[in-house]
Amino acid sequence: MSRPSSYVALLDGGSRERKVEVRPLAPGIYEVRLGDRVHRVDAWRHDHGTLSLLVDGVSWSATLDERDPAVHVRVKDSVFPIEILDERRLRLRRAAGAFTLEGKQTVFAPMPGKVVKILAPLGAEVAEGQPLLVIEAMKMENELRSPRAGKLVELLVKEGQTVEANARLCAVE
Amino acid sequence: MVVGHGLGLGHVLEGNVSMPPRKISKVLIANRGEIAVRIIRTCREMGIATVAVYSDADRGSFHVRNADQAVHVGPAPSRLSYLDVGRILDAARATGADAIHPGYGFLSEKAEFARAVEDAGLVFIGPRPESMEAMGVKTTARKNMAAAGVPTVPGAPAPIAVLEEARALADRIGYPVMIKAAAGGGGKGMKRCDRAADFAAMWESAQREAASAFGDDRLYLEKFLDQPRHVEIQVFADGHGNTIWLGERECSVQRRQQKVIEESPSCIVDARMREAMGEVAVRAARAVGYRGAGTVEFLVDAGRSFYFLEMNTRLQVEHPVTEMVTGLDLVRMQLEVAQGERVPAQEQLVRRGHAIEARVYAEDPARGFLPCPGKITYLRVPAGPGVRDDSGVYSGWVVPQYYDPMLSKLVAWAPTRDQAIARLLRALDEYTVHGITTNLPYLAAVLRHPAFRSGEYDTTFCARHAAELVRAPDPALEDVGLIAAAISAHRRDAEQAEAFAARAGAAGAGASRWLRQGRARVLRGGPR
Numbered sequence: 001m002s003r004p005s006s007y008v009a010l011l012d013g014g015s016r017e018r019k020v021e022v023r024p025l026a027p028g029i030y031e032v033r034l035g036d037r038v039h040r041v042d043a044w045r046h047d048h049g050t051l052s053l054l055v056d057g058v059s060w061s062a063t064l065d066e067r068d069p070a071v072h073v074r075v076k077d078s079v080f081p082i083e084i085l086d087e088r089r090l091r092l093r094r095a096a097g098a099f100t101l102e103g104k105q106t107v108f109a110p111m112p113g114k115v116v117k118i119l120a121p122l123g124a125e126v127a128e129g130q131p132l133l134v135i136e137a138m139k140m141e142n143e144l145r146s147p148r149a150g151k152l153v154e155l156l157v158k159e160g161q162t163v164e165a166n167a168r169l170c171a172v173e
Numbered sequence: 174m175v176v177g178h179g180l181g182l183g184h185v186l187e188g189n190v191s192m193p194p195r196k197i198s199k200v201l202i203a204n205r206g207e208i209a210v211r212i213i214r215t216c217r218e219m220g221i222a223t224v225a226v227y228s229d230a231d232r233g234s235f236h237v238r239n240a241d242q243a244v245h246v247g248p249a250p251s252r253l254s255y256l257d258v259g260r261i262l263d264a265a266r267a268t269g270a271d272a273i274h275p276g277y278g279f280l281s282e283k284a285e286f287a288r289a290v291e292d293a294g295l296v297f298i299g300p301r302p303e304s305m306e307a308m309g310v311k312t313t314a315r316k317n318m319a320a321a322g323v324p325t326v327p328g329a330p331a332p333i334a335v336l337e338e339a340r341a342l343a344d345r346i347g348y349p350v351m352i353k354a355a356a357g358g359g360g361k362g363m364k365r366c367d368r369a370a371d372f373a374a375m376w377e378s379a380q381r382e383a384a385s386a387f388g389d390d391r392l393y394l395e396k397f398l399d400q401p402r403h404v405e406i407q408v409f410a411d412g413h414g415n416t417i418w419l420g421e422r423e424c425s426v427q428r429r430q431q432k433v434i435e436e437s438p439s440c441i442v443d444a445r446m447r448e449a450m451g452e453v454a455v456r457a458a459r460a461v462g463y464r465g466a467g468t469v470e471f472l473v474d475a476g477r478s479f480y481f482l483e484m485n486t487r488l489q490v491e492h493p494v495t496e497m498v499t500g501l502d503l504v505r506m507q508l509e510v511a512q513g514e515r516v517p518a519q520e521q522l523v524r525r526g527h528a529i530e531a532r533v534y535a536e537d538p539a540r541g542f543l544p545c546p547g548k549i550t551y552l553r554v555p556a557g558p559g560v561r562d563d564s565g566v567y568s569g570w571v572v573p574q575y576y577d578p579m580l581s582k583l584v585a586w587a588p589t590r591d592q593a594i595a596r597l598l599r600a601l602d603e604y605t606v607h608g609i610t611t612n613l614p615y616l617a618a619v620l621r622h623p624a625f626r627s628g629e630y631d632t633t634f635c636a637r638h639a640a641e642l643v644r645a646p647d648p649a650l651e652d653v654g655l656i657a658a659a660i661s662a663h664r665r666d667a668e669q670a671e672a673f674a675a676r677a678g679a680a681g682a683g684a685s686r687w688l689r690q691g692r693a694r695v696l697r698g699g700p701r
Contacts, residue, residue, distance in 0.1 A: 002667035062657035078646030138544035
């Protein structure tokens with residue numbers, strides 16, 4: 001039998017944490033502690049990230065879509081993006097300081113597409129939420145907004161340029 | 174089949190433009206994705222061979238694998254491939270196709286394409302180019318419809334030069350009215366005027382706005398329809414002068430003019446109104462000598478008066494809704510009409526039950542409906558009674574960034590509206606797409622919304638309830654989500670630890686036995 005695991009789950013884009021402990025009791029049977037509640041869970045793995053869970057005798061279907069860094073867990077109509085971290089990963093995550101919007105913020109392309117318009121010139125003072133550029137993908141135009149108030153200190157693309165997903169576009173400081 | 178209408182305009186058309194009957198043996202589908210797959214399916218059933226076309230981005234697309242033949246027609250941007258008339262015709266000639274089905278979008282409503290297809294000696298599966306032209310430009314269509322006695326939104330389709338003349342017209346059609354720029358678009362130079370006292374000031378202000386925005390200050394006037402509903406009628410005409418209507422589709426759940434949910438029948442249409450709308454739609458189709466599948470779109474006001482909006486001269490995205498309630502295959506009927514066969518008689522048509530369609534999109538409602546192209550890592554589609562999934566994707570397919578992000582159309586049929594809603598919700602719950610974000614939760618939220626359930630909704634539904642439709646996940650389900658994530662992480666960690674131990678053991682086993690023996694002796698403190 002494997003050893004118990006203790007995790008911290010980051011919810012709501014990292015703004016909320018919850019502790020979860022998993023203690024294996026028998027193959028496929030676990031005791032899961034969530035705060036002060038303890039559940040007996042029978043977990044059966046179906047194909048491709050689908051779990052059948054019997055939680056205290058109630059049957060649930062959960063599907064896990066592994067994205068980076070969060071896993072998107074769907075239960076009925078609800079999708080929970082959850083980052084699940086053990087001690088070591090939690091320390092790394094905190095050291096990376098990705099929780100804050102202090103300092104220089106880089107804007108990345110959320111999807112592959114084409115830069116059709118640049119709305120703020122290099123060096124411009126911008127407000128939080130102000131549209132910076134427009135990317136066209138799948139016949140639709142999408143405005144990308146400034147993550148914080150500050151100055152546009154980097155502009156790495158030109159109008160008409162094609163960009164990949166996660167390409168660096170500009171930065172605000 | 175029985176000939177429905179032997180008199181009137183139909184008779185004239187029969188004499189004018191009878192088509193030589195011609196068996197179609199191979200169809201080129203000038204489209205991609207879901208609709209190409211849909212057309213191929215019917216062709217298969219009819220024993221007709223199919224030719225797919227594809228761009229650089231679509232070699233791996235579902236429709237290419239499903240067709241009997243496939244021809245590469247250019248780079249990913251559609252203007253260089255799916256919209257390139259020359260390349261599409263070359264592909265048809267090279268493969269010996271005798272007909273072209275345009276699907277919807279792309280070249281489907283381009284009269285010059287239909288004409289080029291016919292000039293090449295091929296059958297265009299759709300209306301005559303003249304009909305497309307007569308309905309193509311809004312002001313022309315409106316004029317044609319008014320001449321045919323089809324009700325249009327009251328107002329002046331042509332620009333009005335003099336303020337007094339405009340005010341007189343506004344008084345006649347009744348307030349509120351919309352003042353619109355003739356050259357307009359995007360809401361510029363567009364004003365809603367609620368009373369006569371404000372008219373002059375608003376007219377002049379709209380004139381200034383239009384002049385500065387478009388360099389053209391001409392204005393026209395239309396009655397303002399408050400919270401209209403969008404109801405459309407499916408029509409079908411053959412080359413023998415028979416035109417029939419197949420019933421309505423309610424499409425008022427729209428987001429930025431983009432339909433989200435469609436259903437039939439509409440909650441506000443009773444038998445008498447349906448009959449009236451059907452007859453008007455047939456009149457509209459006949460007025461332009463229509464042939465094949467078409468849709469006449471109407472706006473319906475609070476008093477249930479209906480006004481012609483436009484005619485779509487092609488098969489619609491939402492055609493399965495009509496197929497489910499009539500039991501007909503509209504693509505098969507398109508092919509039959511193109512072969513010179515007749516449509517069924519109006520009185521043969523039967524509509525039963527209720528059908529609802531939801532459009533599944535690769536988009537993220539939480540981020541302003543941002544399109545989400547990318548790889549589908551896993552796909553599981555719903556099944557069970559009364560469910561139909563018209564999809565163009567598969568597990569492992571990378572949804573390209575170049576085209577419309579619609580993945581599939583999920584349709585449910587049931588004897589009643591309530592049962593159809595429950596069935597579609599159940600099917601949405603079974604729908605699983607991994608790797609990219611979809612609007613599945615948004616679709617479920619629409620179906621659960623009290624305004625939708627009551628049937629009391631109009632074209633402002635999505636905008637008005639925007640905040641309620643993009644909901645945070647249900648907190649009551651968070652614990653189950655966390656349990657799933659934690660158990661999955663625990664198993665992964667345990668498997669990794671086991672694999673690590675096994676590797677370490679294997680590495681140990683690989684080392685010299687003498688050495689291990691020696692170490693063990695030292696540890697035991699035994700003799701060397």
